[in-house]
Amino acid sequence: xxxxxxxxxxxxxxxxxxxxxxxxxxxxxxxxxxxxxxxxxxxxxxxxxxxxxxxxxxxxxxxxxxxxxxxxxxxxxxxxxxxxxxxxxxxxxxxxxxxxxxxxxxxxxxxxxxxxxxxxxxxxxxxxxxxxxxxxxxxxxxxxxxxxxxxxxxxxxxxxxxxxxxxxxxxxxxxxxxxxxxxxxxx
Numbered sequence: 666x667x668x669x670x671x672x673x674x675x676x677x678x679x680x681x682x683x684x685x686x687x688x689x690x691x692x693x694x695x696x697x698x699x700x701x702x703x704x705x706x707x708x709x710x711x712x713x714x715x716x717x718x719x720x721x722x723x724x725x726x727x728x729x730x731x732x733x734x735x736x737x738x739x740x741x742x743x744x745x746x747x748x749x750x751x752x753x754x755x756x757x758x759x760x761x762x763x764x765x766x767x768x769x770x771x772x773x774x775x776x777x778x779x780x781x782x783x784x785x786x787x788x789x790x791x792x793x794x795x796x797x798x799x800x801x802x803x804x805x806x807x808x809x810x811x812x813x814x815x816x817x818x819x820x821x822x823x824x825x826x827x828x829x830x831x832x833x834x835x836x837x838x839x840x841x842x843x844x845x846x847x848x849x850x851x852x
Contacts, residue, residue: 714787
């Protein structure tokens with residue numbers, strides 16, 4: 666993960682659900698942004714990632730912490746389209762904005778997933794109030810650990826937000842396919 670002070674690449678989405686207009690990281694400047702990536706058919710996403718995103722959405726003040734979802738499909742494309750996603754979001758009562766990661770015409774891995782170096786779902790990415798990626802984690806992450814990082818980012822003075830980025834990066838090695846509640850991309 667890159668922990669430099671540069672602004673993160675933009676989200677590359679084909680559409681947004683649960684939002685009247687497209688969501689951008691620029692529009693969320695000043696807030697800690699919690700990006701949960703998922704697929705509807707990923708067991709770890711349904712059992713852990715999305716429920717965790719819902720808890721964060723409910724527990725943290727929305728004027729300080731923005732939760733957004735990214736439906737990033739790298740397998741089973743034909744059954745996980747936007748219409749199925751709308752039904753899924755309604756069934757699981759997901760209230761926060763969810764972007765559909767832009768498909769890459771050259772391959773199965775969507776564009777935002779590539780730009781952020783994500784290896785699969787579920788993944789969580791945290792951005793500080795200046796829009797810098799501060800944590801990227803593949804697989805399940807404990808609520809307490811994630812809450813501590815969110816709290817740390819909320820407590821930082823904006824001018825010193827880049828200090829202490831080391832130690833915030835967490836990632837879990839994984840293999841292709843679904844195992845231990847996470848679905849990975851083949852290398």
